């Protein structure tokens with residue numbers, strides 16, 4: 001039964017679109033190549049430029065796409081496009097998909113995940129979550145984040161090669177989000193495994209085997225979360241999730257399924273994206289030693305450096321919207337139901353907004369105009385947490401080690417929507433360690 005439901009979900013959401021994308025990519029279709037061509041994984045940026053050069057909106061038989069900052073903003077901020085759970089499936093297919101999704105295997109793109117629900121449901125859930133997930137509550141975590149970062153750095157073997165993702169960039173966000181959600185840190189490695197499998201569900205064209213693995217991971221996560229929420233209901237802690245479980249506003253509260261979907265989304269979004277931001281930042285700064293030296297000399301520049309990494313090497317490259325009516329976009333007609341791929345990573349390299357967009361410059365005055373956290377009603381709820389966490393992580397790392405260098409070739413993640421590294425081999429030394437006899 002599970003397998004039949006899963007096969008239906010896979011076929012509608014990934015199998016059919018994946019087949020169409022692969023066929024179109026073989027024919028040289030640019031949108032399909034950006035979505036599926038392995039050769040563009042390392043560098044999709046020339047292809048984004050090509051897409052933008054063809055016009056603000058480019059269409060093939062199935063999809064439209066944009067890499068223009070102005071058009072992407074219009075799509076995300078306006079009310080004519082909606083986020084879609086079906087990866088663009090409409091009508092009967094969308095209804096079959098909705099019926100087939102197993103509530104015991106809810107994922108980040110299944111309703112009632114905030115990412116895919118529409119107003120008024122979205123407005124209601126987002127309001128309830130935002131009451132707990134406030135800027136003040138996030139700022140209060142600053143000291144704890146630094147402690148967690150320092151603890152992880154204490155364990156790094158000086159002078160020996162190690163994987164920065166495994167030792168630092170991945171565990172830091174998972175430990176922080178685990179504290180926010182009141183989950184025991186002993187679950188950390190299990191979450192990382194589940195999260196890595198489940199993150200694949202964001203990509204179009206996911207193969208059946210990878211989907212089945214992700215589906216099993218999601219079942220594990222859902223069942224663990226159900227138990228965890230039941231526990232917090234009877235024995236609430238000081239964490240934000242406990243507050244959310246017990247929060248009632250004007251007689252309204254999140255239902256059990258909404259709580260599970262929100263908890264799962266916060267958990268996944270909390271560590272599957274920030275790991276990429278930290279990893280991408282370290283790689284870029286090692287490649288630009290002059291800029292790293294300037295940041296070491298004047299740490300007030302770190303916040304803008306994080307914005308520039310978000311712009312230049314966006315951890316989330318793509319999001320999808322569907323036209324909710326027949327409409328005009330950048331002067332072109334689009335029919336109701338048309339999926340539009342919004343290339344956030346491409347909009348962030350648009351020369352109309354960013355001078356010399358392919359130059360990495362941590363002092364760029366308007367870096368913050370990027371769309372890396374999307375815009376409009378789905379604007380990232382964790383943006384402030386991610387910014388703070390990355391800034392603390394990078395400062396802690398580069399304060400600790402004045403000599404940090406690549407110790408092998410970094411490996412990019414296999415995902416297209418999420419952009420980061422699975423492996424970033426480095427070697428770390430401190431000045432005192434590198435100058436014999438100077439160790440205090």
Ligand code: HEM
Pocket residue numbers: 083114115116126177265266267269270271273274277314315316319320372373374375377378379380381382383385386
């Ligand atoms: C570098 C780190 C991060 C990046 C680049 C990022 C990016 C994004 C993007 C692009 C979206 C919107 C997608 C769309 O418009 O379709 C989003 C939504 C969201 N993010 Fe993040 N995110 C990050 C970190 C976080 C963290 C740390 C959390 C929470 C702990 C979080 C929670 C959320 C939630 C709950 C949403 C859904 C908001 C809604 O639909 O109303 N994110 N994020």
